[in-house]
Amino acid sequence: MKHDRILLDHGSGGRASHELIASLFLPQFDNEFLREMNDSAVMTIGGTKLAFSTDSYVVDPIFFPGGDIGSLAIHGTVNDLAMRGARPLYLSVGFIIEEGLPMADLKAIAGSMKNAAAEAGVVIATGDTKVVPKGATDKVFINTAGIGIIDPDVNISGQNARPGDKIILSGTIADHGITILTCREGLRFDAPLKSDSAPLNTLVAEMLAASRKINVLRDPTRGGLGTSLNEIAGQSRVGIRVHEETIPVRPEVQAACELLGIDPLYLANEGKLIACAAAQDAEKLIDIMHKNPYGRDACIIGEVISDHPGKVFMKTIIGGNRIVDMLTGEPLPRIC
């Protein structure tokens, strides 16, 4: 059955999103920047290497434990720039607001954005506001775009993973995705769940100061760790092997996932990064990351291999082997 309409799956960040971009947008907009399929485009203007990125935020609910749509919109674009090794500098902010949104909510969101921008050290340099009739959007949507500067000798891209690289993960997975899912559906658990939304530019700057042998950085947002690893394997034409026992998941997140029948590998993270780095620098990077609050649980979860290009394998906790595929559709709880 072919799709003749846009479905929610097309925005999941998983396989359907990739297929939509590859089949519809790329043929229309084709150029060397988009073809790279990275978090930001990198371009040189007047001798300066710049990263340029944009993202839109439509999260529901707009306030959630650990953040809100405003801080998320700042963190998201700051992180997309940082994932090319850039120092984020200036952001634009566009609001699409539904008629009837309480003024207090908008003020709280703006305040949260101010704080998030201050922590990340970026300036909101330009913006736009639109109000649409009730029902034409859902409370508020925010678009942010940003630019940052990249040192000339830094070359980080999803295409640069090399066999032998270690795969580093900056901390626990699925915190944001499970928090949003349970908030949205009104599910309550004994242990509090909290989003990991955070700016990662300082962490990246410290990592780059310690090593220039970082080949790939990626923040595993929608589609989660599983999808991001597949993207890297596909872009770099390498295989990836990860070890399940090394992938950190908070017990309360694991319990919620078990209950709902959802694999934490495919839930969104908003304050975590994956790095592929030369093996000789991996331990040094882990030590540096542990000193930063956003990297204190950093660990090596696997390695890049030359076999099976484009595929991701997992050694399971009990010693079995299996494929890790991209997310297909939105993660949904099981019926049974």
Add this chain to the structure above:
Amino acid sequence: MKHLDEYRDPHLAGKLIDKIKALSHRPVRLMEVCGTHTVSIFRSGIRSLLPPSITLLSGPGCPVCVTATEEIDKFIKLGQQKDTIVATFGDLVRVPGSSSSLQKERADGADIRVVYSTFDALDIARRNPSRTVVFLAVGFETTAPTIAAAVKETKKEGIGNFYIIPAHKIIPPAMEALLAGGELAIDGFICPGHVSVIIGADAYRPVADKYHIPCVVAGFEPVDILQTIYMLLSQIEEGKAIVEIQYRRAVNFTGNEKALALLSEVFETCDAPWRGLGTIPDSGLRLRDNYRALDIETKFDLTVPRTQDHPGCSCGDILRGVKTPLDCVLYRKVCTPSNPYGPCMVSTEGTCAAYYKYHD
């Protein structure tokens, strides 16, 4: 996470694998009846650890997969009714019917909402008194009691705009139908954990006795499943065919008395259509006379034209365990999770989706 860690202990798992290997003297075919087991087996890589003499088959244990196309078409027709909200569990929205899916109907403007329990659907009805709210009552004995409770609550509160489409299936008759068909050669059943919490392990005695098939009720963690395989092999070696419980922390032999009483008060068994298995006597649930008015088919005519599954789709054979996805001509070539031809590729617990996601 003590309660999970001990069931994922690699040393314990290694010991069980050694014991299984020591007992594996001849080819053995075991069927897991539950979709959650199928996913757990793939996710933990159990197949890669077992000796080649042991074949694990996936049975009709995914509630989405066994829902017949005619039932999906009814759900779609329902979504097209004016002023109607259709509330459903998640995976059903992606299942293709004869010519559409709930997901496509939603993109075309139908009000289809994914809920996590029947009571969420009931809340939608309370908040939308001018609209008809229908819950798609799909699932096995695991979900049926909560739906029965919601139906009772609806009647008690006098909520006039909440209905269900009863499309439940019950598991033991399907297991018997598989064996009675004669085309399936299996040596043991890995019986479902969640369903057995409700119905109790005694429900499988007719299968074990009549067909001389060992049955072991299993938990969902890797060590649970490995221990279950070992228990089944032990029975096979000793020539036994009895019902045992591996999942003792959740299941007993007689089931959940309260849930069973509730089920019996609200529902009665009826013949039901299963994808791949045809109509199986007494394998479905319909509302008893006292609650029949809450069946949406008393309000709307949801008769649908004769349905046909996609030509070449092997979901039926796969649900009966006579084919694996690798035997299907559509698998991976044109039928993929983002472009599914049949429900086994749609459901997160479907066999084809599990093969696609986890199989090299």
